[in-house]
Amino acid sequence: MFKFLKKDPIKKAKKHIDKALKELDEDYPDYASVEFERAAQLFLQEGKVEFAVKYYREAAYAALEDENHIRAAEMKIAAAEVLLTDKMYDEAGTLYSEASDHFFREKKMQDSTRALSMGVLCLLASRNFDSAVNLFRKAEKRVAGGKKPACPEYDFAQHSVRILFEGVTLSQDHLDRVISKVKPRPAEEEMVLFLSESVRLANETEVRIEWAGPESDEVSVKVPIEFELIYKSPVPVRVTECRFNLSSSLRFTKEPAISHEPATEESWLFELTPVLSGDGTVGPFKLTLEGESVLAHKVSNSIGFRISRAPADLALELTPSKISCDLGDEVIFDILIINRGDGPADNIELKVELSDGLQVSMGNAEKVINFLGSSETMHFQLFVKGVGLGEEYVTVRVQDSMSDKAIEKRSIVIVE
Numbered sequence: 001m002f003k004f005l006k007k008d009p010i011k012k013a014k015k016h017i018d019k020a021l022k023e024l025d026e027d028y029p030d031y032a033s034v035e036f037e038r039a040a041q042l043f044l045q046e047g048k049v050e051f052a053v054k055y056y057r058e059a060a061y062a063a064l065e066d067e068n069h070i071r072a073a074e075m076k077i078a079a080a081e082v083l084l085t086d087k088m089y090d091e092a093g094t095l096y097s098e099a100s101d102h103f104f105r106e107k108k109m110q111d112s113t114r115a116l117s118m119g120v121l122c123l124l125a126s127r128n129f130d131s132a133v134n135l136f137r138k139a140e141k142r143v144a145g146g147k148k149p150a151c152p153e154y155d156f157a158q159h160s161v162r163i164l165f166e167g168v169t170l171s172q173d174h175l176d177r178v179i180s181k182v183k184p185r186p187a188e189e190e191m192v193l194f195l196s197e198s199v200r201l202a203n204e205t206e207v208r209i210e211w212a213g214p215e216s217d218e219v220s221v222k223v224p225i226e227f228e229l230i231y232k233s234p235v236p237v238r239v240t241e242c243r244f245n246l247s248s249s250l251r252f253t254k255e256p257a258i259s260h261e262p263a264t265e266e267s268w269l270f271e272l273t274p275v276l277s278g279d280g281t282v283g284p285f286k287l288t289l290e291g292e293s294v295l296a297h298k299v300s301n302s303i304g305f306r307i308s309r310a311p312a313d314l315a316l317e318l319t320p321s322k323i324s325c326d327l328g329d330e331v332i333f334d335i336l337i338i339n340r341g342d343g344p345a346d347n348i349e350l351k352v353e354l355s356d357g358l359q360v361s362m363g364n365a366e367k368v369i370n371f372l373g374s375s376e377t378m379h380f381q382l383f384v385k386g387v388g389l390g391e392e393y394v395t396v397r398v399q400d401s402m403s404d405k406a407i408e409k410r411s412i413v414i415v416e
Contacts, residue, residue, distance in 0.1 A: 009042045009043075009045055009046050010042070010043070010046060010048075012042055013038075013039040013040075013042035013043050013051075013055075014039070016035045016036070016038045016039035016042070017035070017036065017039045017055065019035045020032040020033075020034075020035035020036045020039070020058070020062070023035060024062065024065075029062045029063070029065035029066040030062070030063070030066045030068065032062040032065075033059045033060075033062035033063045033066065033068070033071060033075070034059075036055045036056075036058040036059035036062055037055070037056065037059040037075065037078075039051075039055045040052045040053075040054075040055035040056040040058075040059060040078070040079075040082075043055060044082060049082055049083075049085070049086045052079075052082045053079045053082050053083060056075050056076070056078045056079035056082065057075070057076065057079050057095075059071075059075040059078075060072040060073075060075035060076045060079070063075060069102040069103070069105050069106050070102070070103070070106055070108070072099075072102045073098075073099035073100075073102035073103050073108075073111070073115065074099075076095045076096075076098050076099040076102070077095070077096065077099045077115060079095050080092040080093075080095035080096050080099070080118075080122075081185065081187035081188065082187070083095065084122070084187050084188060084190070084191050085187055085190075087190075087191075089122045089123070089125040089126035089191060090122070090123060090126035090128050090131075092119075092122045092191075093118075093119045093120070093121075093122030093123040093126065093128070093131070093132070093135070094119070095119075096115045096116065096118045096119035096122060097115070097116060097119040097135055099115045100112045100113075100115035100116035100119060103115060104142065109142075109149050110149045110150075110151065112142070113139065113142070113143065113149050113151045113153075113154050114151050114153050114154070116135065116138065116139045116142070116154075117139060117151060117153035117154040117156070117157040118153055118188065119135055120132050120135050120136045120139065120157040120160075120161065121153065121156065121157055121160065121191065121192065121195055122191065123135060124157075124160050124161070124164060124195055124198075125191050125194055125195045125198075127295045129164065129165050129295075129297070132161065132165070133161060133165050136157055136158070136161050139154065139157070152178075152181035152182045152183065153182055155178050155181070156178055156179060156181075156182045156192075156196075159175060159178050159199070160195065160199050163175075163199050163202050163203050163296065164198070164199060164202050164295070164296045164297065165297055166297070166299070167207075167286065167296070167297050167298045167299030168299075169203055169206075170203060172200075172203065172204070175199070175200065175203055179196045179199075179200075182196075194293075197293055198293055198294045198295070198296075201233070201234055201235055201291070201293055201294040201296075202289075202294050202296035202298070204233070204234050205231065205232065205233040205234070205237065205289060205294070205296060205298055206230075206231065206232045206233075206298075207229075207230070207231045207285065207287050207289075207298040207299065207300040208229075208230050208231075208300050208301050209227055209228070209229055209230075209282055209283050209285060209300050209301055209302070209303055210227065210228045210230060211225075211226075211227060211228075211303070212226035212227055212228045212269055213225075213226060216305060217305055217306060218305060218306040218307070218308055219274055219280070219305055219306075219307055219308070220274070220307070220308050220309075220310060220311065221274045221275065221276065221277050221307055221308065221309050221310040221342065221343060222273060222274065222275070222310050222342045223273075223274070223310075224253055224271050224272065224273050225271070225272050225273075225274070226269060226270070226271050226272075227269070227270055227271075227272065227282060227303070228267050228268070228269055228270075229256045229267065229268050229270060229285060229300070230265075230266070230267040231265070231266055231267075231287060231289065231298070232264065232265045233264050233265070233289065233291070233294075234264070235264065235291050235292070235293055235294065236262035236263055236264055236291055236292075237262060237263070237264075237289040237290060237291035237294060238260050238261060238262045238263070238289070238290055238291070239258050239259070239260055239266075239287050239288065239289060240260070240288045240289070240290045241287070241288035242256075242258055242285065242286065242287050242288070243285065243286040244256075244285050245281075245283060245284055245285065245286075246272065246281070246282060247279065247280050247281040247282075248276070249274055249275060249276040249277070249278055249279070249280045249307055250272045250273070250274055250275065250280050250281075250282065251272065251273050251275050252270065252271070252272060253271045253272065253273045254269070254270055254271035255270055256268035256269070256270040262291065274307040276307065277307050277308060277309040277310075278306075278307055279304065279305075279306060279307070280304065280305050280306070280307045281302055281303070281304045282302065282303045282304075283300050283301060283302035283303060284299045284300045284301065284302050285299075285300040286298070286299050286300075287300070309343045309344070310341060310342035310343030310374070311341050311342070311343050311402065312339050312341040312343050312344060312345030312372070312374070312400055312402065312403075313339065313340040313341030313342075314337060314338070314339055314340075314341075314345055314348070314372075314398055314400060314403070314407055315337075315338040315339075315340055315407070316335070316336070316337055316338075316396065316398050316407045316408075316409050317334075317335070317336040317338070317409070318333060318334070318335055318336075318394070318396050318409035318410070318411050319333065319334045319336075319411075320333070320411060321411050321412070322411060322412040322413075322414075323411070323412075323413055323414070324413075324414040324415075324416060325386050325413065325414075325415060325416070326386070326415070326416055327386055327387070327388075327389060327415055327416070328385065328386065328387070329385065329386055330361050330383055330384065330385045331383075331384050331385075331386070331413060332381055332382070332383055332384075333381070333382040333384065333394060333396075333411060334379065334380075334381060334382075335350070335379070335380040335381070335382055335396055336377060336378070336379050336380075337350070337369070337372065337377065337378040337379075337380075337398055338376075338377045339372045339373065339374055339375065339376050339377075340375070341374060342374055343374060344371060344372065344373045344374060345369075345371070345372045345400040345401075345402070346370060346371045346372075346400065346401055347368065347369075347370065347400060347401040348368065348369035348370075348372060348378075348398060348399070348400045348401075349366070349367075349368055349397075349398070349399050349400075350366065350367040350368070350369065350380070350396065350397070350398050351365065351366050351396070351397045351398075352365040352366070352382060352394065352395070352396055353365075353394075353395040353396075353397070354384065354392070354393070354394055354395075355392040355393045355394075356388055356392075357386060357387055357388025357389065357390055357392040357413075357415055358384050358385070358386060358387065358388075358392045358393075358394065358413060358415075359384070359385055359387050360382070360383065360384060360385075361383045361384060361385040362383035363382075363383065367380070372400075382394070382396070384413065386413060386415035387415075388415060389415050389416065390414075390415060391412060391413075391414055391415075392412070392413045392414075392415055393410055393411070393412060393413070394410065394411045394412075394413060395408060395409070395410045396408070396409050396410075
């Protein structure tokens with residue numbers, strides 16, 4: 001018999017909306033804002049999330065007509081909290097950001113910073129990293145402009161950006177302390193819990209580069225070297241994007257064959273060839289790893305070493321190998337120095353040694369060649385005169401500054 005006392009919440013909400021519109025027509029936006037808020041609460045009570053958000057926003061717009069930025073911010077946060085309960089984190093992040101701007105206009109720095117930080121956290125939870133980072137840069141500028149308010153949500157947002165986007169790894173104890181200080185409102189708890197778990201998993205995920213063979217402080221130009229790219233994660237993740245950084249002195253001869261299957265641990269070999277002498281650096285490599293509970297950009301270590309220039313490989317030809325001449329006559333030998341190596345040779349010493357029955361008739365018995373590039377040759381003629389009868393010997397030795405042993409060729413001269 002009390003049925004007539006029960007009223008349909010949706011019908012009540014519509015009455016509040018009609019009343020709000022009437023208040024707006026009569027130029028009472030403050031009253032209209034209150035009526036829109038009541039309508040939003042009734043829609044929320046009935047699980048009509050879309051309408052609840054719509055009329056919280058209408059309440060905010062009406063408050064702005066009354067130039068009440070504080071109330072506008074509160075209504076947008078109320079709408080954001082409704083979106084959070086429906087896991088619409090990206091849209092909630094936008095509303096938190098707008099609310100922060102209203103608080104900032106009224107110089108409510110504590111409220112503004114918290115709202116902006118919650119916006120960053122929502123965007124990170126929705127995996128909209130670019131927008132989250134841009135929003136956090138905005139928060140940094142605002143905080144830098146004055147005394148930083150005590151805001152655990154800001155600290156958590158800062159550490160989350162560093163771990164998820166920049167690939168930084170922090171000590172687990174420090175991260176736990178940061179997370180424990182966050183005091184979310186009831187509607188925010190699930191999102192903060194989800195993001196906290198994601199950040200913890202990302203922080204425990206490791207990406208590193210290691211030598212595939214023995215470590216070396218110095219390698220040679222044009223001699224291939226092998227490394228291994230490794231990742232380890234507490235939960236299965238897959239690589240969705242990768243970027244490889246090498247110094248200009250290195251080139252890939254075999255890139256990592258990245259697989260995209262989820263795994264807790266994976267590794268890939270890759271091969272590099274140094275092309276220039278000097279300093280070489282492998283890394284950092286940047287991987288984007290995605291799993292059910294985590295999405296993170298991770299940055300590997302770097303490995304540096306010296307690249308020594310490619311060695312020279314000198315060869316020597318002395319012709320003819322045997323010749324006869326009369327006493328007092330002159331013979332001519334051709335000396336050809338060839339660099340068959342991949343690197344240049346410098347300060348090449350050429351020495352001629354003659355047995356007692358011979359002497360150099362023109363030029364010097366010693367020469368220094370300053371430089372001989374790869375695949376280059378150098379030709380000399382040696383003029384020798386027979387001054388004693390019998391079988392005599394011409395010995396030519398060549399050695400560059402980097403070689404431990406000289407190259408030697410010998411010819412026979414029969415003086416008759």
